[in-house]
Amino acid sequence: MQIKSLLRTLPIIHFSMVIGLVIFTGFVYWNNPDFNAAMNSSDIFTYLVPVVAASGYFASKAIFQNLTASIGRNDGLQNKLSRYQVATIIKYALLEGPAILALIAYYLSGNALHLVIALSLIAYFFSQRPTRKKVLDDLNLSLEEQKEIDSSR
Known part of the structure; x- marks a missing residue:
């Protein structure tokens, strides 16, 4: 996986998932x-949506942290970026699933609580937009690897 490819692909994946949720919400x-x-x-x-939403939120944070922490400092840059992309997509899926469940629950019941939970998850999901700085911070790259990423611009 090329560096430019990852740094372009992750924001596109994130944007498409957020837009899909926004369209579905509408x-x-x-x-x-x-x-x-x-x-x-x-x-x-009434009971299932808050539990699944909270579980998805905390699981997304914990699993993402575990997956990024398991990336070895001695792994190659391409391997690090590939594993980071997998961790990020899993994080997004763990946020998108509960949001979709909340929206379906709102559609079926009309309960505003479900809509508020879905909108909260979408807002948090939006705030998780991948940027070059976030990737660099999450991966704890060496100086040489950071220079390689900066040179790939």
């Missing part, structure tokens, strides 16, 4: 006439 919001804030204790989504 679809769900405009196609559901109900919007209520009442809690329905017999609705399984």
